[in-house]
Amino acid sequence: MLAGQMNMNANVLKQAQSYCEEHKYRLTQPRLQVLKIIGTSTKPLGAYDILEELGKVIANPKPPTVYRAIEFWQQHGFIHRIESLNAYVACEAGHQHKGSQFMICDDCGAVIETHLCELPKPLKDSTAKNTFTPSRWNLEIHGVCAACDSY
Amino acid sequence: MLAGQMNMNANVLKQAQSYCEEHKYRLTQPRLQVLKIIGTSTKPLGAYDILEELGKVIANPKPPTVYRAIEFWQQHGFIHRIESLNAYVACEAGHQHKGSQFMICDDCGAVIETHLCELPKPLKDSTAKNTFTPSRWNLEIHGVCAACDSY
DNA sequence: CCTAAAATATTATCCTATAACAGTTTCGAA
DNA sequence: TTCGAAACTGTTATAGGATAATATTTTAGG
Numbered sequence: 001m002l003a004g005q006m007n008m009n010a011n012v013l014k015q016a017q018s019y020c021e022e023h024k025y026r027l028t029q030p031r032l033q034v035l036k037i038i039g040t041s042t043k044p045l046g047a048y049d050i051l052e053e054l055g056k057v058i059a060n061p062k063p064p065t066v067y068r069a070i071e072f073w074q075q076h077g078f079i080h081r082i083e084s085l086n087a088y089v090a091c092e093a094g095h096q097h098k099g100s101q102f103m104i105c106d107d108c109g110a111v112i113e114t115h116l117c118e119l120p121k122p123l124k125d126s127t128a129k130n131t132f133t134p135s136r137w138n139l140e141i142h143g144v145c146a147a148c149d150s151y
Numbered sequence: 152m153l154a155g156q157m158n159m160n161a162n163v164l165k166q167a168q169s170y171c172e173e174h175k176y177r178l179t180q181p182r183l184q185v186l187k188i189i190g191t192s193t194k195p196l197g198a199y200d201i202l203e204e205l206g207k208v209i210a211n212p213k214p215p216t217v218y219r220a221i222e223f224w225q226q227h228g229f230i231h232r233i234e235s236l237n238a239y240v241a242c243e244a245g246h247q248h249k250g251s252q253f254m255i256c257d258d259c260g261a262v263i264e265t266h267l268c269e270l271p272k273p274l275k276d277s278t279a280k281n282t283f284t285p286s287r288w289n290l291e292i293h294g295v296c297a298a299c300d301s302y
Numbered sequence: 303c304c305t306a307a308a309a310t311a312t313t314a315t316c317c318t319a320t321a322a323c324a325g326t327t328t329c330g331a332a
Numbered sequence: 333t334t335c336g337a338a339a340c341t342g343t344t345a346t347a348g349g350a351t352a353a354t355a356t357t358t359t360a361g362g
Contacts, residue, residue, distance in 0.1 A: 024360090025308095026308070026309065026358085026359075028309070028310075028358090029310095030309090030310070031309095046348085046349080047348095047349065048348070060311095061311095062312065063350070063351085064310085064311080064312085064350090064351070064352095065310070067349095067351070068309080068310075072309095083234035083289075083291070084234055084289065086348085086349065086350095101274065103278060103281060103283045103285070105283075106286070112281055112283065114277040114281075116273060120271030120272065120273045120274060122267060122271045123252065123267075123290070123292070126252070126254070126265040127292065127294070130254060130265075130296070131296075131297035131300070132254045132256075132263065132294055132295070132296055132297065133294045133300055134254070134292045134293070135257070135294045135295070136292075136293050137290060137292040137293065138235065138290070139274070139288060139289070139290040140288060140289050140290075141270070141274070141278065141283070141285045141287075141288040142288065143278070143283055143284045143285040143287075144283070144284045144286070145281070146281065146282035146283065149282070176339090177327085177328075177340065179327090179340070179341075181340090181341070182340095197318080198317095198319075199317070199318075211342095213342070213343065214319070214320085215319090215320075215341085215343085216341070216342075218319065218320075219340085219341080237317085237318065237319095
């Protein structure tokens, strides 16, 4: 595992801890362990993958346990759902944002998150033209990553 | 129902018919009826909604019947899947395209499709920076549409 | 300590989607 | 004109993803 990923993950956990303290949310075992599992994975994990991993650290967990933790972290911006994969990844941005952008390698399954604070102009124009008020968005770009492309 | 929608729908069916003739695909009852159902709906429909509607025009259809028709029209660019809703809508663009953009009203459920031939520059830059080769993408913008916003 | 709120545990079930295989339709070549 | 391969549908069963409902536990604060 790369040092960068180790650090990032440690950061996510630290941030989560501070966040919970600050907002008086409980950093319970299910929440902590689920975030750890998602945060240490190099690839998006399905809920039942998470459930399986979770079974190694807490006794006999059931789907709602996982889904509740997922919902919690998602609401607070620490993880994202990759809709086209029914899977979850840790947020790489380090703060809440209205929009998510992912590049998803169809070869190796890796996901790269990129950050944008606003909708790009052509899209903003489009919402304006339709008098549509955006609240959040999600962009999933499928393709082939650099590593896989070189084979 | 608005005239514009009626026309669009008739167009979709005509286009589909020509397309099938041209490419020697069979415009079978399940395919035709499923496209009609999706094309005449003003909102995205789940597969089991479609199944229910389909049951009114063909005898006792089963899920694979619907999913096969969905897959067919999706592959050929006539319908799109709204990932965040597990639902399907007719394509409004009238031709195949690599990317889809939707505005989804969280109030009334309406979906507006907008067309872009290319990824907007900030995103293209992002893929370039990561040496990522995009093949297709999907953007889903949630928010409130003009009609709902005025209430 | 006690209690109300927050969170979890447990059971059951719903919704979405597909695998596997048998049967049918279609069209072109012999 | 029929026969055989390919395309397509029918049917059964089940996999995979998510949540409703209710009981129980944990926790912070009065």
